[in-house]
Structures are given as C-alpha cells and as structure tokens.
Amino acid sequence: MTIKAPRGTEDVLPGEIEKWQRIEQTARELFLLYNYREIRTPLFEDTRLFERSIGESTDIVEKEMYTFLDKKGRSLTLRPEGTAPVVRAYLEHKLYAKGGVNKFFYIGSFFRYERPQAGRNRQFYQIGVEAIGSDSPALDAEVINLSLHFLSSLGLKTLHIALNSIGCSACQPLYREKLKQFLNEHIDKLCDDCRRRTESNPLRVLDCKKEGCVSILKNAPSTLDFLCPACKEHFESVKHYLKMLGLNYQIAPNLVRGLDYYTRTTFEVVHSGLGAQNAVAAGGRFDGLVEEFGGESTPAVGFAAGVERIALAMDGEGVKVSDGKQTFTFIALLGKEYLEGGLLLLNELRRSGISAEMDYEGRSLKSQFRVADKLGVKFTIILGQEGATLRDMVKGEQEEVKREEVVSILKREK
RNA sequence: GUGGACGUAGCUCAGUUGGUUAGAGCACCAGGUUGUGGCCCUGGGGGUCGGGGGUUCAAAUCCCCUCGUUCACCCCA
Numbered sequence: 001m002t003i004k005a006p007r008g009t010e011d012v013l014p015g016e017i018e019k020w021q022r023i024e025q026t027a028r029e030l031f032l033l034y035n036y037r038e039i040r041t042p043l044f045e046d047t048r049l050f051e052r053s054i055g056e057s058t059d060i061v062e063k064e065m066y067t068f069l070d071k072k073g074r075s076l077t078l079r080p081e082g083t084a085p086v087v088r089a090y091l092e093h094k095l096y097a098k099g100g101v102n103k104f105f106y107i108g109s110f111f112r113y114e115r116p117q118a119g120r121n122r123q124f125y126q127i128g129v130e131a132i133g134s135d136s137p138a139l140d141a142e143v144i145n146l147s148l149h150f151l152s153s154l155g156l157k158t159l160h161i162a163l164n165s166i167g168c169s170a171c172q173p174l175y176r177e178k179l180k181q182f183l184n185e186h187i188d189k190l191c192d193d194c195r196r197r198t199e200s201n202p203l204r205v206l207d208c209k210k211e212g213c214v215s216i217l218k219n220a221p222s223t224l225d226f227l228c229p230a231c232k233e234h235f236e237s238v239k240h241y242l243k244m245l246g247l248n249y250q251i252a253p254n255l256v257r258g259l260d261y262y263t264r265t266t267f268e269v270v271h272s273g274l275g276a277q278n279a280v281a282a283g284g285r286f287d288g289l290v291e292e293f294g295g296e297s298t299p300a301v302g303f304a305a306g307v308e309r310i311a312l313a314m315d316g317e318g319v320k321v322s323d324g325k326q327t328f329t330f331i332a333l334l335g336k337e338y339l340e341g342g343l344l345l346l347n348e349l350r351r352s353g354i355s356a357e358m359d360y361e362g363r364s365l366k367s368q369f370r371v372a373d374k375l376g377v378k379f380t381i382i383l384g385q386e387g388a389t390l391r392d393m394v395k396g397e398q399e400e401v402k403r404e405e406v407v408s409i410l411k412r413e414k
Numbered sequence: 415g416u417g418g419a420c421g422u423a424g425c426u427c428a429g430u431u432g433g434u435u436a437g438a439g440c441a442c443c444a445g446g447u448u449g450u451g452g453c454c455c456u457g458g459g460g461g462u463c464g465g466g467g468g469u470u471c472a473a474a475u476c477c478c479c480u481c482g483u484u485c486a487c488c489c490c491a
Contacts, residue, residue, distance in 0.1 A: 007482075059489055063415080081491085114489065115415075126491055193488080210487090258490060268491090275485080282491055306491035334449060367444080369451035382450075393451070 008114070008122025019311050019321045020125075024107055026153050027127045034146050036103040036129050041085035043109070047075040053084040053289055055260030057200045064112040078111035081259065082304055083286060086130045091295045101133040119277035119309045128283070128304030135287060135299035137234050140265045141241035147269055147281045147303045148247060154310060155319035156280070162252035162268045163242075165235040166203065167227050169263070169288060175226035176202055186216045206254040222253040231264055238265055261286040265301065271313045280313055281305035329410060330372035331358040332365060334384035342383050348407050354414060379413065381406060 005011055012020055028038070047067050054060050066078040079085055086104055089095075095102050107127045114120060129146065131139050144161065151159055167175055183190065183198040183205055190198070194205045194213050206217060227235060242249055249267075257266050266284035274280070283303025290298035314321075329349060331342045342358050349356040357375055359368045365382075372380045372393065382389040382398075388406050391398035401409060 004482080064489075110491085112490080115487095116483085117485075117489095120490075124491075128491085207489090276487085277490075279491060304491050309491065332450075364444085365449045366447075366451075371451085373451040380451080384449085389450090391450070396451090398450085 006122070008116040010121060010123075015323050016311075018323050019314060020307060022321045023154060023307055023310055023314075024127070027105065027107060027150060030150055030153060031105040031129060031146070034103070034129075034142070036105040036131070036146075039086060039089060039104040039106055040108065041079070041082075041089050041106065044076045044078050045085055045088070047077040049084050049088055049293075050077055050080060052292060053087070053259070053261050054081065055201075058258055058260060060112060060258065064114055066111045066113060080110055080112045082106050082108070082110065082126055082128045083130060083259075083261070083289070083302060086302075087132070087286075087289050087293055087295075087300070090132055091290065091293055096133065096295065096298065099133075101131055101139070103129065103131045105129040117277060118275050119306065119312055121308060125307035126304045127307060128302060130300060130302035132290065132300040133298055135234070135285075137237035137265075138241055140234075140238045140285065140301050141245060141247075143283060143301050143303055144238075144242060144249075144267055145245050145247060147283070147305065150305065151269060151271075151280060151310065151313075154314060155317055156271060156310070156313050157317060158272045159280070160270045160272070161242075161247060161249040162255050162270060163239070163249040164223065164252050164255040164266050165227060165231060165238075165264050166223050166256060166262060166266055166284075167231050167264065171226055171228035171231055172223075172263070175221065175223050178221045178226065179203070179205075182220050189213075189216055203256045204258070206256050207258075217254065224251070224253055234264055257282070257284055261289045261292070263287045267303070269303075269305075271309070271316075273316045274309060274313055277309060279306075280309045325376060327355050327357050327375045327377050328379065328414065329354060329356045330368070330375060330377040330380045331356060332368040332372065332380050332382045333359070333362075334365065334382060336362040338383050338385075345381065345383065345388075345403075345406065349410065352407050352411060354407070354410050379410060 047065070050065060051061055056062075060080050065080055068076060070076055086106065090102060090104075105128065107125070109123050109125050111123050113122060116122065129143065131143060148159060148161070166172060180198060180202045183194070183202060187195055187198060190205070190213055191208065191210045194208050194210075197205050205213070206220065208214065208217070224235070239249070252268070255266055255268060262284045264285040264287065267282065268279045269281040270278050271280045272278070281303050283301070285299065285301045287299040290296070290300060331346055333339060333342050339360070339362075346356050346358050357377070359371055363371075369380065377393055380391045380393055382391065386403070388401055388403050389398050390401050390406065390409065
C-alpha cells in the first residue's frame, strides 16, 4: 500500500459514518422544521466569486484556496466556504423573484489548504443555513437559535454563544479608522502580523491571541461603541430576542469573522473540550453580499457548523450512535453442492425485505456458524439435501422446517 | 507557514548500554467436534520496525533528510 489519502483528507469508515449520518439526518429534519430548504451548489466555482466575497486580503484567499486552471484556462477554485456559492445561485436563478425570505441549507465538503490538526482538515464538511431577504433582528435570533437547537439535538451540552456586532457600511469604516489610529499609536508593541494587518485588515488584529497584543487590545476602542443608531438598535433587538428565547450569550467585542462580507451580527458557538479548534458553528449577517454580486441590496444572515468538530464533540460527550449492523439471517450450507439452493433462498429473503448473508467460500459448517455469530444474526438457516433447519441463535434452539415455508416463518419473526 | 512530541503486525503496545531467524495481547484463518456459533484448547498466516541515506563488523535502536500523525501557533466552521 503506497498510495494514501492526501494529507488533510480522511476516509469516514463504517462504524464512524453512522455518526455522520445522524448529524446529517438531524440537520435535514430540523432545518425543514424551520422552513429551510436544501440547496446543492458545485464543488468548484469561478475563482473571482471567492476573491470578491471573502476578501482579497484574507488568509483564505491569500494562501488557502485550491485554485487551478481548467483545460480552457479558466481559473476555478474548490469552494472554501458555502455562503458565496449560495448567494451566487440565488442571483443566477433569480430566486428573489419569489419574494419574501428565501431560506436555504446545505451539507457538503469544502477545501482549504491549511496545516491539518484536530478538527481541521483540508477537505472538511460543513452544514450551514442562509436566510436571504430580511434585515429583521428576529431572523438573526432565529439563526442563532437554530444553530443551538441543532447542536443540542445531537446531544452536545457544554455550548456557549459568543456574540458581537461589527456594524454596517455606514459605521464600520469610521470604527476602522479609529481602530487604525489606536493601533498605530501602539504599533511598536504589536507583533509582526498585527503590524501588517493594521493597514490591510485592522479588524483582524482584534483576534490576535499573542500576550503582548492582547494586553494592548484591552484598551482598544470597541466596535460596539461606534455602532450607528440603526446598528445599535438592531444589536439591542437581537440580544432582546435571544434573552426572550432563553439563550445565554457572552458579548465578545473582539469576535471578528475572517471573511470580509460580514456585517452587524457575528456569532460563534463554542464547545468546551475541543482544544484549539473549539468553534463548532459560526456565522453572522452579510447584508452587503447580494449587492456585491450585482443584485438588489438584500440583507441576509446565516451560519455554518463543522461536521468533524460536531463528531469530535459528540465523542467527547459520550454520545453513542448505533453502528447500524442489522443482518437478520445467515444461510449455512451443508456442502458446496447446495450453493445454488442457497443463492435462491438468499434472493427470496432479500426480496422479501429480510436482510440475509451467506458464505460463498465453501467453508466448514463450523466456520459458517462463526461467521453467523460474528454478524450477530438472529436466525441461521441450515440448507442441505431436503428441507431446512432453522436455528434460533439467541435461544440456541433449532427445528426442521419446510423449505418453502422458510421465508414466511422468518417474516413473522422479524 | 512556525515550533514540540511521535511513527514496530489489522488494532493496542513490548523490544534492555546498537549484537544472531523482531515479540505479546486482541483480531484473523484452521483444527479439536464425521457436518452447529459464542467459552476453552491447539496450531497457523501476517511486519522492507513510515521511506531514503549515513555511521558501524553489526541499526527497530545512533546521525541526517524526507513523508506522515499529533499538539500548539496561525487560521477558521
């Protein structure tokens, strides 16, 4: 075995996949309950889609995208996130024509060239929702509520919401200037990355965790103090609705999303016990994105959750998902010469909706029973010259039955 | 991209100061039972000791490089 799965990718094997299925099934049922409908977009898109939405100076676009030229020289990129493609599809198919709020959810894999780590792969899976067409703070609250409903439905308990507002196109530039001013006053005490970001992307400096920077940032102007009246009111309403819904949150003035398209509300759902990659879900508003792509000014809000991290968190909380084994019967042959009879019975059983397995290798009866036992079947049918013997593997009892009655007997037992 | 730890059978791991044909448990296969599983007993298969190079009479063991895993930084869901 010389070829392995590429670095940062993983095979999800039987035994583990059942947990993923549970996660996806829960998402489908729950999101439908909130009237979100599934959408599937391509795995790769025109590179410009991500450059324009995520932002040229973000780490994602600068160094983490899988970008390549196709045979006609088009620049394509494996999608690094889900929001821009949904907005693109929303515009391309003129889904706004339906009016009202359009609600979508998606489940799929995304790609970023990063150093792999617990809860961080190069191909990773996200489940997300986007609600496009309303600036109501009630919708922000709904999305946050849904993310928590989803995660707690999967058995996760130690969840915390971090909440912030980063303002809109009216107030954020003002704050950005004030922050830049502040950072420049302390520029000599900031780390190299932060010095660079002070010019290119000052908001991201707030996210720095280096001790020196953190102590300086304690006194940095807060985005919350610079919100325009409309944003302030919006944020107050979001908080009010969250309280009303019984959701506890912590204000995190330094919570800045890594994607440029976010406006107003940003939030993160953190699960304690995940190590460094502790955000299981995150999202926020993107009121300017639809317009950025050439549509009418259309407000929107959404979130995405990481499937691998949810699975890790479920493991941590001891959530068990059955491994889905369900073989009901096993056919044991008294000799190779009964293979055809076995195949016919096997077919009959399966066509009758009874899961069944059989040994094709001509192994000894003892071996066949060992296989049956390992499969955990409830019944083993021993097939020989005439008729059949039906053995109850749990009781350890068996009886002779007529060959043509085997299927109907087992149907009753099922 | 940076730093630390690790890399021996399918899995979990032993492997003394470098010293002969690299071990155990579990798993797997077969037999003990002239057709019947789980327990037990016996036997068997399976490892280029991550890969490459070097030091040495001799390397799983020491050195270098490389790949991978992992934790943290970073980034982010």
